[in-house]
Amino acid sequence: VAKLTTLKSTYALATTPVDEEPWPGRALIWEKREPYFYARSTADGRIVIGGEDEDFVDPAARNALIDVKSRTLMRKLRELLPHLDGRQIKRGLTDGMVSPAFQWAGTFAETEDGLPYIGTLPLWPEVHFALGYGGNGITFSMIAAGIIRDAVLGHADESARLFKFERASGG
Incomplete structure (x- = not known):
């Protein structure tokens, strides 16, 4: 019996809102490197970033890596958009810098040829x-x-x- 799919863990986060549009046009940014990295902005001024996929082991192991993966994703965001380091949080909610507000992980299945x-x-x-x-x-x-x-x-x-x-x- 052939193995049909491989399970992968993936990680994402949404930042605190930033005070202005982080890049023109709210376009999706996708870096194809391994592991891939993507960023998109939301209507309320947050930046959603994700990637850092790896082979799935089990939910507990996946979830234990959320903080580590979030730090890596934030580092990649700052490398890609260094001007964000000085951005203040929108609407004076806090005096802090852009940081994760929500973070999560998920599991998905992929096939050898990329088709479902x-x-x-x-x-x-x-x-x-x-x-x-x-x-x-x-x-x-x-x-x-x-x-x-x-x-x-x-x-x-x-x-x-x-x-x-x-x-x-x-x-």
């Missing part, structure tokens, strides 16, 4: 699976919804073959 598995299995022909989205859950969940809807209605979906479980065994 969508469909049924011979052992459970009436159960429709959609799993292994990696970091692309929004996009792949919409694709899965269409494929599963068509399967339930008895319609063929040409894209369904791309996501079949059989590709794990070369079939």
